[in-house]
Amino acid sequence: QSVLTQPPSASGTPGQRVTISCSGSNSNIGSNTVDWYQQLPGTAPKLLIYRNNQRPSGVPTDRFSGSKSGTSASLAISGLQSVDEANYYCAVWDDSLNGRVFGGGTKLTVL
């Protein structure tokens, strides 16, 4: 049972916009910044969004965005492409656990 709750799966058709949620508590999302990782099959996680809504260089600005409100965060993917099929994880520091925690991951399928 993860400290952060994500839907196990999400799907969309090419060109659509999908949103993946990440629910936490006051001790983690409510107090610290959230990051998102994309993990393609057989590869290491890759930083997609950091500090709630910042994109590393190389991540398309018009397709991936992050937001946070209270104890929840969201990742939005616009203009869905087949290459976006991957697992997506949210992560944050938890002040109560005094450590970093991850969501259980969301498997995104492009139909």
Add this chain to the structure above:
Amino acid sequence: QVQLQESGPGQVKPSETLSLTCTVSDGPISTYYWSWVRQSPVKGLEWIGYIHYTGSAKYNPSLKSRVTMSVDPSKNQFSLRLSSVTASDTAVYYCARGIYEKWEFDSWGRGTLVTVSS
């Protein structure tokens, strides 16, 4: 672009100690926080802990009694030791870099599978 590479035995016997090293290349080991993260089908992604280049460390409370991390700035390496392993420690182990203890991991190693089996 910094590169991280995990190395160590791919199989460890139950009750023994798992030892891994992460070599950092094309970038300094100083000023950063260096973490170990593992991933298994059962537990998903799990943060094991971090070590700062100064040697200060913080561990996941659920693993704290079995984990030791160390850093060798002269070799641009940091290491993980996990004692008294069981089958539930079987996972892909990643090393990762953070700028600040509470912030994101901006670079990851490719990961190494460690299987606990006799």
